[in-house]
Amino acid sequence: MAAPPAPAGPGDDAAVVYATSGSLVVTTDILVESRHFRLDWSSPYDVGRKAAAQNLADVVAMGAWPTALLIGLACPPATRLTVTDGLADGLRDECAETGAAVVGGDVVSADQLIIAVTALGDPRGRAPVLRSGARPGDTVVLAGTVGRSAAGLELLRAGVTTGPLVAAHRRPTPPYAAGPDLARAGATSMIDVSDGLLADLGHVARASGVVIEVDADALAAYEPAVPAIHRLTGGEDHGLVATLPPGAVLPSGVRPIGRVLGPADPDDPAGPEGAAGTVRVVGADVPADLLGQPGWDHFGAAGN
Amino acid sequence: MAAPPAPAGPGDDAAVVYATSGSLVVTTDILVESRHFRLDWSSPYDVGRKAAAQNLADVVAMGAWPTALLIGLACPPATRLTVTDGLADGLRDECAETGAAVVGGDVVSADQLIIAVTALGDPRGRAPVLRSGARPGDTVVLAGTVGRSAAGLELLRAGVTTGPLVAAHRRPTPPYAAGPDLARAGATSMIDVSDGLLADLGHVARASGVVIEVDADALAAYEPAVPAIHRLTGGEDHGLVATLPPGAVLPSGVRPIGRVLGPADPDDPAGPEGAAGTVRVVGADVPADLLGQPGWDHFGAAGN
Incomplete structure (x- = not known):
């Protein structure tokens, strides 16, 4: 990504940092x-x-x-x-x-x-992308790795000290360029996955008042070497998950993993299910241990 | 002091803060x-x-x-x-x-x-005031209290738990408005007194390549209720000490306590004494315990 103007750190009472567009x-x-x-x-x-x-x-x-x-x-x-x-x-x-x-x-x-x-x-003059802007009809997209840090931590706890997953735990590689790229592509919401994909999408769903549906099979294809439970609940890779409006061009390295739905309408029983703030997991690859975990109830994660 | 635009803290991945003039x-x-x-x-x-x-x-x-x-x-x-x-x-x-x-x-x-x-x-469009801008001929000025926190700490250590000096140690009252006021008045350098007046003026003298002369009697008149040693070496009141060019109008609450000299010129034995970076204390009110303290040698503090 292009370098911003070099900030000044003069060793004074405070450092001077440039903010080119009126906010930071x-x-x-x-x-x-x-x-x-x-x-x-x-x-x-x-x-x-x-x-x-x-x-x-x-x-x-x-x-x-x-x-x-x-x-x-x-x-x-x-x-x-x-x-x-x-x-x-x-x-x-x-x-x-x-x-x-x-x-x-x-x-x-x-x-x-x-x-x-x-x-x-x-933000270079662009409005910061918040968690609260996801809209029904948006596509949920992911950049960077997911679940590798959690899988690596599990290996370290088991005494395994080498390999790519352990390396991913020791030193995550966030997809830095994808953040500004997704903002430029029109992202309506964005968050980095630090608590786990379901938990962080729960933050977006609640802040935006929408239902988010994750396609477990698309996620499995995106990150095949990681156990399904870590893909859905592992944090600390600091991948980026965002929502893009219909017709947006996906930036390089970004792939769709789900969609945004409106909350359930009691007058429309054929409409989408779930209350605002709910995250649903659909597809064949929902791990059984996720479904049984009461800890995920408040994220509304549900397989089908 | 006038309130800046209210910053936004949306509880998102990061907060948004306004920076009206391109830097902060x-x-x-x-x-x-x-x-x-x-x-x-x-x-x-x-x-x-x-x-x-x-x-x-x-x-x-x-x-x-x-x-x-x-x-x-x-x-x-x-x-x-x-x-x-x-x-x-x-x-x-x-x-x-x-x-x-x-x-x-x-x-x-x-x-x-x-x-x-x-x-x-x-900084609202004004260049930040650094430690490095003091020039020979400038006046050294002080705003806020000095030495009260150190005097209060000494009392606390002795078991005294009430009184204005103890209160000053518990809760310093920096002269916030004086910072922007001094910048507007043309301050060539400024620092808050956190390490002690001599130590912090030493930072300014070294960064600016000048000699700073503190008038111990002016300082005594400025802060009469505090022992001289604490006035010169006590930190944590977070008063502001600045240098103002000749002819500058002193903002409200700001008083002169010394002057900036050029470093000694070996070809001019009648000129000012001291190497660049030196802080000298002059006047009748230099505490004897300061003169004997080897810890102050590197600030070049010297009575006469």
Whole structure:
């Protein structure tokens, strides 16, 4: 993706960041060792890349171009320099994938290693793509990987420490360019998949007041090497899921996986089923363990 | 100070913040319980106000108007709701003093209470005021309180828990309006006093390549109720110190406390003393304990 104007980080009281079009998007996340990452499973460099990636993915999910990252690092006094250097290198290199730069930060001493990341992005004059704009008739589309991080985590827990799924858990590769591409293609809503596809589509369905139907078979064809349960519920790959209006041209790397329906109309028993905010899974490939899980009830996931 | 356009925090992947003039300033700090604050000395509400204040002061020290705050909160699972509510109320109310708003955040579980604050500000078309612009002939001016927080901390350590100095430690009151006012008055450099007046003027002197002379007697007249050592070395009041060119009109509440000199010229033994980056303290009121402290050598503080 094209690089935005270079931000200035003068080491002053605050950094100066350009915002070319009168607004910007900003997001923050806080990551705690042994809760959000483990240094026995991931290198400090990979933790740095992942910490940046999850915030940069939030920026592109608004259709904006990442411009700047700020880092707050709390670490125990005994933290080795190889750890902090690795984190810093990973944060810097993941930023570089998007044209953004680390422009500021703060380092303090604490009992536990904690990384606070704030990411800024420039929507370049386009209205940010929110979760609330999905409309009946839209196509649900996906970019990037889904479920690989969760599958990799399962392998790590089982003692497997190599292979592409484990690598995907250690260092997700969000489809950064697809965010602005989908905004340009007219995306009516967008979100990055951080909680799991069904959970995140639930956020969109509720914010938009619609029913979202996921085609489990299209999803299986999209991501065949991942168990169905992880495709539907695994987060942290930070793929992008968006809704596009009829007739929109799909950007490169983007594929349809479902559709948006209106909520059920009690006067039209032949119309679509489900209350606003519902996510339904259709197709032959709905995993049995999903259907039985009470945890998914509030997302209204239902096979047929 | 006039309120900037209200930022939007839609609870989406990221918040949307207005930046009216093509750039913004942004700063981040991370605060750790028992290192940066103590809940047995300060209420959660005051800790929230202080956490916001120190970041908002960094924004106004650039001459910008604060617009938005993002909060990352890590807290032990047993943290009482009165603590998190108090923190949130304090953060919100301190923001409101400046016209800014909390637009986003993240809450996670951790072993220790940690608050990561990111503040954004709008320079409204004016170039941000950096540390590097002080010029020989400028006047050094101060706004807000100085040394009261350090004096209050000393009292708390001695078991005194009430009074104005203790209150100043618990909840600093940065002179927010003075930041944009000083920028408008033509400030050539500005910094908020967070490390102590001599230390922060040292940052300005080094970044600007000048010698800064502080008039200890003017400072004593400015802040008479505070011991001299705290006036010169106490941080965390988040007053603003700036340099103004000859002929500038001092904004309300701003008073001169020193002057900017060029570095010593070896060919002009009658010229100003001191190497670039030096801070000198002149006047009758230089505390003896400052002169003997080797820690201040690198700021070049010298009485006469």
